[in-house]
Amino acid sequence: MTEGDALPLRVLIVDDDSDAVLALTLLLQTEGHEVKGVCTAAAAWNVIRKFDPDVVLLDIGLPDKSGYELAREFRRWYGVVRPAIIAVTGWNRASDKILSQLAGCDHHVGKPYDPQLLLGMLAPLAAGLRY
Numbered sequence: 691m692t693e694g695d696a697l698p699l700r701v702l703i704v705d706d707d708s709d710a711v712l713a714l715t716l717l718l719q720t721e722g723h724e725v726k727g728v729c730t731a732a733a734a735w736n737v738i739r740k741f742d743p744d745v746v747l748l749d750i751g752l753p754d755k756s757g758y759e760l761a762r763e764f765r766r767w768y769g770v771v772r773p774a775i776i777a778v779t780g781w782n783r784a785s786d787k788i789l790s791q792l793a794g795c796d797h798h799v800g801k802p803y804d805p806q807l808l809l810g811m812l813a814p815l816a817a818g819l820r821y
Contacts, residue, residue, distance in 0.1 A: 696816030700741060703727040704734045704760065705749040705778070710801075714747060714778070717805055723812070731755035738764070743773045745815060747808075748795070750779040750786065758793040765794035774815055778803060 701723050703714050711727035718725045726737050731754050738746075746764060750757035761775050774797075777790040782800030790798040797811055 696813065697818065698722045698724055699744040699812060699816050700724045701726075701745045701747060701812075702734065702738060702741060702743040702773070703747045704731065704752065704757070705729065705747070706751065706753050707749070710749070717809070718812075721809060721812075723816075729753075731757075731760045734760060735763075738767075745774045745776065745812060747776050747778045750777055750781045750790070758789055761790070761793040761795050770794070776808075776811060778808070 701718050703711050703718075703725060705711050705714070705727070706729050708729055711729065715725045715727050726741050726743070728734050728737055731752050734746075746761075748757045748761060752760065757777060757779065761777070764773065764775060775795045777795045777798040778801065779786070779798070780801045782798075787798040799808060799811070
């Protein structure tokens, strides 16, 4: 992202793999975004109320609650306008993508993912647009 192109986003990463959280954090911070990362659904709730993210990058296979359930809870809490929810997960069958959409996710990205694809999904949001 270049200066003046877009605003930095507040991004919450929820993934039980701490290495995945770290990698995504570094990628997004390099692009100028403010990032918080957590490894459980419970920790996500502790952060989301104060951090008020623009985007949630959400793993589906969490240890304490499914990402589908967490996405539904976020939608009940916030509504459909924001945050944007992008499932970033190893669960990548056609049925998983449908379940993500039904749970309120805006996009579903399978792991391993192309970092440029993910950044491309964030670009419209940083420009103030909605999916």
